[in-house]
Amino acid sequence: MLQAHTVADVRAAEAALMSQVPPGSLMRWAAAGLAAYVREVAPGSGPVVFLVGTGDNGGDALFAAAELARERFVAVAIADPSRVHVEGSYAAQAAGCRLVDSPRGFGVVVDGVVGIGGAPGLRPPADAWRATIEAERPFVIAVDVPSGVDVDGATVAGGSFIPADATCTFGTYKNALLVDPAAGWAVRGALPRLIDIGLTPYLPAPSIEALQAADNRLLLSVLGSTLDQRGEAPTQKYTRGVVGVAAGSTAYAGAALLCVRGAQSGPAGMVRFLGEQDLAARVVDRCPEVVAHTDPAERGRVQAWVVGSGGGDEAAARLAVALEDEVPVVVDADALQHVPDRFDVPVLLTPHAGELARMLDVERSAVEADPLGHATRAAERWEATVLLKGARTLVVAPGEPARVNLTGSPWLATAGAGDVLAGVAGSFLAAGADPRDAGALAAFVHGAAAVVASGGGPVTASRVADAVPGVIAAWRNGTLDESQVRDWRDR
Ligand SMILES: NC(=O)C1=CN([C@@H]2O[C@H](COP(=O)(O)OP(=O)(O)OC[C@H]3O[C@@H](n4cnc5c(N)ncnc54)[C@H](O)[C@@H]3O)[C@@H](O)[C@H]2O)[C@@H](O)CC1
Numbered sequence: 001m002l003q004a005h006t007v008a009d010v011r012a013a014e015a016a017l018m019s020q021v022p023p024g025s026l027m028r029w030a031a032a033g034l035a036a037y038v039r040e041v042a043p044g045s046g047p048v049v050f051l052v053g054t055g056d057n058g059g060d061a062l063f064a065a066a067e068l069a070r071e072r073f074v075a076v077a078i079a080d081p082s083r084v085h086v087e088g089s090y091a092a093q094a095a096g097c098r099l100v101d102s103p104r105g106f107g108v109v110v111d112g113v114v115g116i117g118g119a120p121g122l123r124p125p126a127d128a129w130r131a132t133i134e135a136e137r138p139f140v141i142a143v144d145v146p147s148g149v150d151v152d153g154a155t156v157a158g159g160s161f162i163p164a165d166a167t168c169t170f171g172t173y174k175n176a177l178l179v180d181p182a183a184g185w186a187v188r189g190a191l192p193r194l195i196d197i198g199l200t201p202y203l204p205a206p207s208i209e210a211l212q213a214a215d216n217r218l219l220l221s222v223l224g225s226t227l228d229q230r231g232e233a234p235t236q237k238y239t240r241g242v243v244g245v246a247a248g249s250t251a252y253a254g255a256a257l258l259c260v261r262g263a264q265s266g267p268a269g270m271v272r273f274l275g276e277q278d279l280a281a282r283v284v285d286r287c288p289e290v291v292a293h294t295d296p297a298e299r300g301r302v303q304a305w306v307v308g309s310g311g312g313d314e315a316a317a318r319l320a321v322a323l324e325d326e327v328p329v330v331v332d333a334d335a336l337q338h339v340p341d342r343f344d345v346p347v348l349l350t351p352h353a354g355e356l357a358r359m360l361d362v363e364r365s366a367v368e369a370d371p372l373g374h375a376t377r378a379a380e381r382w383e384a385t386v387l388l389k390g391a392r393t394l395v396v397a398p399g400e401p402a403r404v405n406l407t408g409s410p411w412l413a414t415a416g417a418g419d420v421l422a423g424v425a426g427s428f429l430a431a432g433a434d435p436r437d438a439g440a441l442a443a444f445v446h447g448a449a450a451v452v453a454s455g456g457g458p459v460t461a462s463r464v465a466d467a468v469p470g471v472i473a474a475w476r477n478g479t480l481d482e483s484q485v486r487d488w489r490d491r
Contacts, residue, residue, distance in 0.1 A: 001215060002191075002406075003206035004173035006152050007116045013171065013202035024087070026197050027056060030144075030170045031063030033195030034110075037168040038068060038141055042108040047073040049106040050097075051129055051162075053113040053147070054083040060143050060170075061112025062088030066095035075100040079113060079125055101125075104132050108139050111162045115144035116174065121160040122148045130162050142167040145176050146186050152207070154179035155370050161185065167192035171199030178208050178404045179372050180392045190406055190488045209401045211444045213480040219441060222433045223267055223476060240269030241430035244302035244325075245423060246318035247309035247332070248279055255310020255333075258416040258461050260287050262423020263306060265449075265468035266442070268430040274299050274318070296321045304328045306426030308335025309419040328429045328438075332422040339382060347384040348435035350422055356388055372402060385435035387425070387443065389418060395439040403440040407447030409487035411454040416461030421446045424468060445471045448485040456487060 005013070018026060042048065050065040052058040058078075062085055065074050075098040078084050102125070103109045113126045122130055126147060133140060141164060145151050148161025154176045163185040169177055169192045176182035177192045186192055211218060243263045248256020256279055263271045264287060273283045273292045280292035293299045305322035308315045308331055315334035322329050328346040331339060336355045349359075356374055357364040360381075367374045367388075375388040375396040385397040393405040425442035433441060449467035453459045474480040 002173065002178075002210040002212055003203075004175050004178050004208035005203055006175065006207045009204050009207070010116055010171060010174070010199070013199045016202040017198055021198075027059050027063060027088075029197045030060045030195060031067065033170065033193075033197070034060055034064040034143060034168045035067040037166070037193050037195070038064065038108075038110060039071075041141060041166045042139055045072040046108060047075065047106055048108040048110060049075040049077060049100060049103045050110045051103060051113050051126070052076050052078045052084060053118075053126070054080050055114065055117045056085065057115030057117065057143055057147075058112045059085030059088040060115070061110055062092045064110070065097050066091040069095035069097050074098070075106070077102055077129065102132055103129055103138065104136070106138055108141070109133060110141045110143060111147050111164060112143040113147035113162065115147075116151050118147055118151070120148060120150040120155070120157055122162070126162070127160060130160070133162060140164045140166075142186060144169050145174050146182070149176045149182040149185065151176045153370065154182040154372055156181050156185060157369070168195060169193070170195050171197045172203055172206075173208070175208050175372070178210060178392070178406070179394065179402075180390060181369065181371075183392060190486050206401045209403050210406050211403070211440055212406075213448070213475065213482045213485050216475050216478060216480075218437060219472070219475055222428060222431055222437060222441060238269060240267065241303045241427070241432060242270045242272060242301065243268040243423075243426045243430035244272045244274060244299065244305045244322070245426065246274040246305060246307045246322055247311055247419065247422070248275060248283075249310055249312035249314050250276070250279065251312050252310030253279055253282055254416060255419045256283055257286055258419035258465065259306055259309045259423040260290055261462065261465035262420035262468070263427045264289065264423070265465050266424045266427025266431070267472065268303070268427040272300050272302055274321070302327060302430065303432075304330070304426050304429035306330040306332065306422050308332040309422050311335055328435060330422050330426045330429060333418065343382065343384055346435050347382070348387055348425055348429065348439050349378065349382065349384050350387045350389065350418070350425065350439070351378075352389040352418065356386070372396070376402070385439055387439040389421070393443045393447075395436060395443060397436040400436060403436070405440065405443035405447055407444050407451065407485040409447070409450045409454050409459075411457065411459045411487070412447065412450040412464070414459060414461055417446075417450070417464060420461050420465045423465070444485075445475065448475075448480065451485055451487045454487065
């Protein structure tokens, strides 16, 4: 798992490490990594300007500037000469860096204004530097984090920050580098570069986690409970888990089908469908493996329910029925407006920003501005796991590190994709995963399946569902490549 840590945890780890190594070592290592990264993402001998703030973030920038000045024209713009990192400043001067007062005219800008010590927002002269950058659009490389963002909250309140095309971070990721909206302004693409400065042994549990293609342990642990020790499928379909789908309505019949197809594409062994006669007939017609029930009283046993996708007016009644079974439930779409005050079963709530806003009685824009804060609020309010859908979907359970999903493609923003996701999540729940794991695994394979099915172009939700089994197979077999799971070339 990829990990991010809070500022306080990074500071404590840095202090512990610093007491073990010669003074200045961490900054030298960070600066060397930064210089190498600048060479990599802005190759050639073109001029570069380093924006230097008053703290150690500016120190990193100055030492990296000194190193690069041997190879190309390097300028430094100092925010406040009376509060500059002294040794870094001498090093940059000695290396021949030119002093300038703004990034004007430079094609490559390195932002060392503030790092983890920065309060959100920018002060003079950095606010003016930002305006120049906005007008001229140079290639911007952030040092540790883009200056001005809220590092732990991952927000960009007020818009007073320096957007980056690339970020070079040290020791561990920070929340703002993985979670939107801040993460979307830290890189063009998925991930900043992480420079190892020896912090890992001193870091506590993370604040944020993200599954990766290279690490299939969580998937294997869930599949291990549905498949036997030798990895062979048991003969009993029921031991792989039965997922019940109570989704769709006369008005939204497609949602029922897509949710069922999602449920079929996951690890569970069987799908039951509960719905009225016409809908049930259509589901069985298109998905003959499904066992359909029209009478809730004769619905059969399941290990997990998925309720609400396209459920319209029937969603409330379906949710009440599902909750009677005392098994885990995925609560999606229309059912989210009918959640009880508290749940007696494990629950995965799967809202998008608008649905979460309605649940919390706030504006949608407030959720979009602070998705982590609102998902956390809802998780605590309902003592349930919240999967908040977005470009970087969040999975938040009370008292646990939040998980962020880094797979997917902009093409996944398509009708019915959420219905498929709810079905896949229900399948993982029925297979024995807890809601937090089910949500994270489902979001991961769903996003990766979109990339596979899309091939870089438009994709339908049905094709995403069809691609899920192949992604699970590749991930399980260790052949899933990180480059296959995301298509984030666009900001
Ligand atoms: N502590 C360490 O050993 C290491 C620190 N490193 C670097 O040091 C950074 C943290 O350094 P600091 O703790 O000195 O803090 P920063 O350099 O991030 O920022 C603190 C300084 O910025 C000013 N400031 C705060 N908010 C501001 C704003 N909104 N606009 C303008 N100025 C603002 C403060 O007055 C203070 O002088 C990390 O992000 C990283 O880049 C790295 O060198 C790795 C090792």
